[in-house]
Amino acid sequence: MKKHLIALTLIVLAVLGGALFYFSRGDTAQLPDGADVGKEPVFTAPRSEMIPTMNVADAVPWKAGERPVPARGLRVDRFADGLDHPRSLLRLPNGDVLVAETNSPTRPTGGITNRVMNYLMDKAGAGMPSPNRITLLRDADGDGRAETKTAFLTGLNSPYGMALIGDTLYVANTDALMAFPYKEGETRITGKGRKILNLPAQAPNMHWTRSLVASPQGLLYVGVGSNSNIGENDLETEANRAAVLEVNPRTGDYRIYASGLRNPVGLAFEPKSGALWGVVNERDMLGSDLVPDYLTRVEFGAFYGWPWNYWGGYEDRRVQPQRPEVREYTKRPDYALGNHVAPLGLAFADKVTLGAPYANGAFVGLHGSWNRKPAAGYKLVFVPFADNGEAGGETGKAKPVDVLTGFLDAKGEARGRPVDVTADAKGALLVSDDVGNVVWRVTAAK
Incomplete structure (x- = not known):
């Protein structure tokens, strides 16, 4: 019996080793x-992958005294450390900052693919x-x-997502939008929460984060990612997913505000136009040069293509059944952030005081790729906007500007991975880092 167990173990290890070798080769960007950023990114022909690169x-977290590399004219310090996987941020009216310490629900463990994925996530x-x-x-x-x-x-x-309206704190769990009584200055909520709305969390609940933002009119917007890469887990499991939901928190009534957004993580209102914007993680397994993740205005009733097409009409022929007729109704995103960079955090610059180069635009946390060669993202960038609220600056051709780098070191190790961004009470920029377990504070250098 013992010999059979040893033999079985060796077979499993061999299969895992073969799978990891296959994964490690992957597809290299060309x-x-x-070329893959801005309002007009370059597109290559798809290079389909049976298994993603x-x-x-x-993950090799920062040592004491180490920090990311700020752009010239800026400095970065630790606002808080010793956290446990910090993700989304919310600044309260009195200057306190809330950080969601969170991770995905328990992942499936059965099967070779799940075992390999869990190993890689570890x-x-x-x-x-x-x-x-x-x-x-x-x-x-x-003192910062x-x-x-x-x-x-x-x-x-x-x-994940948090929003404050009056004396109510709204929290988007992976499976429900909740409301809790809030009293300014208190350091703990002990009151029982009430459920506003169930959110889709059907297994395998592939994209588990639920972003959240409140409008000036008191409505809530919830970003819900897809339950698959391209609908392979049956489109029936995608109800109310790959979408931004608009919720009336007083009644619990909701509607799909925009759809076809594979994984809309960060949401924010642009201060000059009042428009809702979001950052979206696009699909995998078309090679390292496809598909660009993006920053876009999220318009009511708009369809952004997922899963049938991307970037306003490029068909994804892997999706069955095909829906060529929807290309006519697909909205093109506003601004490409790069292929597989995994944008998570979004904050506009109106409450941030880092100087003239960062006066009008959006800060975006690029969490970093896991499925591209070479690695991409792993930094905080600034996207300039024009005075009319358009991404890309006055010329429309501005590229993202690096604000914080150094999260990926020369050895290819992740010292940290930026997630969310928000302004603190003094106009500094706070950045959560879920590998370093730090919230960084970026200020203008003196």
């Missing part, structure tokens, strides 16, 4: 740097159980460092 950076520092907690950070003495760190809200279910 486009020059910068795997190029996962080992390698990337994303394999730990979700803390399911929102933590309050307070810088009472104003949070000296207070308390468990503000616990017992959640893979929480």
Whole structure:
């Protein structure tokens, strides 16, 4: 019996090793740097992959005193550290900052593919159980460092998005939009939450984050990612997914505000136009040069193509059945951020005071690729906007500007991975880092 177990183990290890070898070869990008960003990115022919390219950076968190590299004229310091997988951020009216310490729900473990994926996620520092907690950070003495760190809200279910309207804090768990009583200045919510709306979380719940933003009119917008790469888990499991939902928090009534958005993670309102914008993670397994993740205005009733096409009409012929007629109704995104860069965080610059180069535009946290060669993302960028609220600056041709780099070191190790961004009470930019377990604070250098 023991010999049979040893033999079976060796077979499993051999299969895993073969799969990992296959993953490690993958597809290499052919486009020059910068060709896949901006309002008019370059598109190659698709290079379909039976299994996605795997190029996962080992997670080797920052040592004491280490930090990312800021752009010239800026400096970066630790606002808070010792956190547990910090993701989304929300600044409260009194200057306190909430951070969701969270991760995906328990992943499937059966089968070779799931085993390999779990191994790679562990390698990337994303394999730990979700803390399911929102933590309050307070810088009472104003020195740029949070000296207070308390468990503000616990017992959640893979929480992500947060929004405050009046005396109610809304939290988007992976499976439900919840409301909790909020009182300014308190360091813990003890009141029981109430469910506003169930959110789709049917297995395998592939994209588990639920972004959240409140409009000036008091409506809530929830970003819900797809349950698959290109609908391969049956389109019936995609109901109310790959979409932004508009929710009336008083009644729980909702509607699909925009659809065809594979994974809309960061949402924010552009201050001059008042338009809703989002960053979207696009599809995989078409090669390292496709498809660009993007920043776009999210318009009511608009369809952005997923899963049948991308970037306003390029057909994805892997999707069955084909729907060529929907190309006519597909809206083209506004601005490409690069192939497989995984944009997660979005904040406009109106409340940030980093100087003239960063006065009008959007900060975007690029979490970094896991399925591209060479690796892409792993940085915080700034996308210039024009005065009329269009991405790309006054000429429309501006490229993203690096704000924080150094998250991926010379060895290809991930010292950190930027996630969300928001302004603090003094106009500094806060950036969560879920590998480094830090919230960074970016200011203008003196």
